[in-house]
Amino acid sequence: LGVVVLAGGTGGAKLAAGMQGIAGEDLTVIGNTADDVELLGVHVSPDPDLITYWLAGLIDEERGWGLRGDTFTVFEELVRFGAPAWFALSDRDLATCLYRAHFLAEGGRPTDAQAQIARALGVTARVLPMSDEPVRTNVVTAAGRRPLQEFLIVDGGAGPVEGVEVQGIEAARPTAEVTDALAGAEAIVIGPSNPVISIGPILAVPGMREAISASRAPVVAVSPFIGGRSVKGPSEVFMAAIGAPTSAAGIGQVYAGLLDGIVHDPGDPGPAPDGIEVLVCETLMDTPESRTEVAGRTLEFARELAGAG
Ligand code: GDP
Numbered sequence: 573l574g575v576v577v578l579a580g581g582t583g584g585a586k587l588a589a590g591m592q593g594i595a596g597e598d599l600t601v602i603g604n605t606a607d608d609v610e611l612l613g614v615h616v617s618p619d620p621d622l623i624t625y626w627l628a629g630l631i632d633e634e635r636g637w638g639l640r641g642d643t644f645t646v647f648e649e650l651v652r653f654g655a656p657a658w659f660a661l662s663d664r665d666l667a668t669c670l671y672r673a674h675f676l677a678e679g680g681r682p683t684d685a686q687a688q689i690a691r692a693l694g695v696t697a698r699v700l701p702m703s704d705e706p707v708r709t710n711v712v713t714a715a716g717r718r719p720l721q722e723f724l725i726v727d728g729g730a731g732p733v734e735g736v737e738v739q740g741i742e743a744a745r746p747t748a749e750v751t752d753a754l755a756g757a758e759a760i761v762i763g764p765s766n767p768v769i770s771i772g773p774i775l776a777v778p779g780m781r782e783a784i785s786a787s788r789a790p791v792v793a794v795s796p797f798i799g800g801r802s803v804k805g806p807s808e809v810f811m812a813a814i815g816a817p818t819s820a821a822g823i824g825q826v827y828a829g830l831l832d833g834i835v836h837d838p839g840d841p842g843p844a845p846d847g848i849e850v851l852v853c854e855t856l857m858d859t860p861e862s863r864t865e866v867a868g869r870t871l872e873f874a875r876e877l878a879g880a881g
Contacts, residue, residue, distance in 0.1 A: 573598065573756065573757070573758035574595070574598045574599065574600055574753060574756055574757050574758060575591055575594075575595040575598060575599050575600070575757065575758060575759050575761065575871065576599075576600045576601075576602060576753050576754055576757040576759070576760045576761065576789070577591055577599065577600070577601045577602070577761045577762075577763050578601075578602050578760070578761070578762045578763055578765075578771055578774050578775075579601050579602070579603055579604070579619065579623055579763040579765055579770070580603075580604050580607075580619050580763070580765030580766055580769070580770025580771065581604075581607075581618055581619040581622035581623070581637070581765070581770065582622065582636060582765065582804060582805065583763055583764035583765045583766075583794075583796045583803065583857075584601075584623070584762075584763025584764060584765035584770065584771075585601075585619075585622050585623045585626040585627075585631075585763070585765075586626065586764075586857040586863055587761070587763045587764060587794055587857065587863065587866060587867055587870070588601045588623055588626060588627060588697075588763065589626045589627060589860075589863050590857060590860075590862075590863030590864045590865070590866055590867030590868075591761070591867040591870075591871070592627050592697050593860075593863075593864050593867065594864070594867055594868055594871060595697070595871075596696065596697070597696045597697060598697075599697035599698070600697065600698040600700060600753040600757075601623050601627070601697065601698065601699050601700065602700050602702055602750055602753070602774060603617075603619045603620035603623050603686075603699060603700065603701060603702065603774075604619045604620075604702060604765075604769075604770045604771070604773050604774050605617055605619065605620065605682065605701045605702055605703065605706075605707060605773075606702075606707045606708060606709040606720070606738055606741075606769070606773035607619060607709055607720045607721060607769065607770075608706070608707075608708070609659065609719070609721045610673075611656065611659055612647075612650055612655055612656075612659075612661065612666070613670070613673065614661070614666060614669035614670045614672070614673045615669055615672045615673040615676055616659070616661070616669045617669070617672060617682070617686070617701065618637070618721075619770065620686050620699055620700075620701055621665070621668055621669075621689070622637060623699050624686070624689055624690050624693060624695055624699050625638075625639060625693075627690070627695045627697055627699065628690075628693040628694055628695050630693065636804070638660075638661075638662045638665050639662055639664045639665055642662035642663055642664045642665065643662060643663050644660065644661075644662050644663065645663055646663050646666055647660055647661050647662065647663070647666060658722070658725055658726050659721060659725060668689055671685070671688075671689065672685045672686075672689070675688070681704045681747075682701045682704050683700060683701055683704055683747050683749055686699050686700070686701055687699075698749070698753065700747065700749050700750050700753065701747070702744075702746065702747075702750065702773070702774045702777055702780070703744040703745055703746055703747060703750070703777050704747055705740060705743050705744040705745065706740050707738060707739065707740045707741050707744050707773060707777070708720070708738070708739045708740060709736060709737070709738050709739070709769055709773060710736070710737045710738075710739060711723040711733055711736055711769075712733065712734045712735040712736065712737060713727075713731075713732070713733055713734060714732070714734065717737070720769060724805075724806070729805065729806035729809065730806075730809075731806070731808075731809030731812065731813070732809060732812065732813070733809045733810055733812070733813040734813060735813055735814075736768055736769060736772065736810065736813065738772070738773050738776055741773065741776050741777065741778070742778065744777045744778065745777065745778065745779055746777055746779050746780050746783055750780075750783070751779075751783045754783045754784055754786075754787045754789075755783070755786070755787055757787055757789040758789055758874075758875075758878070759789050759790055759792065759871055759874035759875070759878070760784055760787060760789045760790070760791045760792070760874075761791075761792050761793070761794065761870055761871075761874065762791070762792070762793035762794070762827060762830075762831075763794060764794040764795060764796035764855065765796060766796065766805060766806075766807045766810060767796065767807070767810070767811065767816075767822075767823060767826045767827070768807070768810035768811065768813065768814060768826070769810055771826075771827075772826075775827075775830075781829075781830065784830060785829075785830065789874075789878070790832040790833065790874045790875075790877040790878045791830050791831050791832050791833075792831065792832060792833040792834070792835060792870055792873060792874045792877065793823055793827055793831055793833075793834050793835070794834075794835045794836075794855060794866065794870055795819075795820050795823045795834060795835065795836040795837070795840065795855065796823075797818045797819055797820070797822070797823070797836070797837075797840070798837045798839060798855060798856055799837065799839035799840070799841075800817075800818055800819050800839070800840065800841040801818065802818065803856065811826075814826070817841075819836075819840050819841050819842065820834050820836035820840045820842075820844070820845050820850065821842065821843055821844070821845045821846070823836070823845065824845030824846060824848050825845075831845075831848050832848070832849060832874075832877045833848060833849040833850065833851060833873055833874065833877050834848050834849075834850050834851075835850075835851045835852075835853065835855060835866075835869070835870050835873060836850065836851075836852060836855065837852070837853070837854055837855045837856070838852055838853075838854070840852075849873075849877055851869065851870070851873040853866070853869050854866070
């Protein structure tokens with residue numbers, strides 16, 4: 573029986589790294605592909621790749637993205653020629669994205685490209701794109717529509733945000749790999765990622781919520797908010813855009829109808845989420861030990877809920 577983690581790039585990926593130490597090959601991570609972007613002639617899939625780098629132990633933890641100790645030789649040369657410089661890719665990261673572009677151009681599926689990349693980097697857990705169809709998030713601001721990566725990097729993720737549009741979502745479907753993993757799961761964990769732009773698109777794939785609900789596994793979310801604040805990144809402006817507070821109650825609101833339990837930190841501003849079981853524990857995952865601890869407590873909590881249900 574497997575453990576399934578839904579994840580964006582940072583919070584969810586860190587939890588997945590902790591979970592890998594417990595579940596090993598029985599771990600499946602479903603990653604958001606709505607922030608994929610095509611540039612510099614390659615196909616960048618930031619969330620599935622960050623997850624893969626975290627699981628492979630290759631992530632540049634300090635920077636929060638890319639591969640530790642990598643160089644930027646090719647990127648710097650491209651910029652010298654006049655290529656856009658706003659999205660930096662280090663050499664090995666660029667190779668990942670070039671390989672993916674090649675694989676897709678040959679008619680391959682994103683799911684298979686990611687599996688190849690993960691296997692080559694020594695990852696035995698599964699990293700699954702949420703769907704094989706192209707899906708893209710646009711951020712609606714007073715200045716108009718912005719593709720997500722441009723909003724995050726060029727505009728610095730500065731709000732206010734009026735809303736989010738997920739282009740192509742109606743035509744997307746969970747892959748067979750995703751539905752199989754959910755159906756066979758012992759526990760389904762929604763990682764502490766941005767609820768609106770990282771987890772939102774995964775849950776918006778038609779059939780995804782149904783596949784999660786149909787599974788017999790307990791569904792537990794780990795809140796990305798500590799003391800009512802985002803640890804890193806602009807989750808707050810996106811919660812504001814949908815009128816939800818940055819607290820466990822807000823998480824309960826965003827994932828309404830899906831959750832059996834929520835894990836949140838002792839400094840959550842409250843009130844308690846409505847009608848959902850709660851586990852209060854430290855959720856900051858800034859060391860390997862804390863990642864293992866949060867993953868272990870979450871899994872134990874899910875097993876208790878399964879026993880009770
Ligand atoms: P992105 O795709 O890289 O922006 O990252 P995600 O959407 O996966 O994660 C962003 C969220 O992760 C933010 O809301 C953070 O508060 C949350 N986060 C990052 N690190 C931690 C952590 O150690 N613990 C918890 N609970 N949340 C975290």
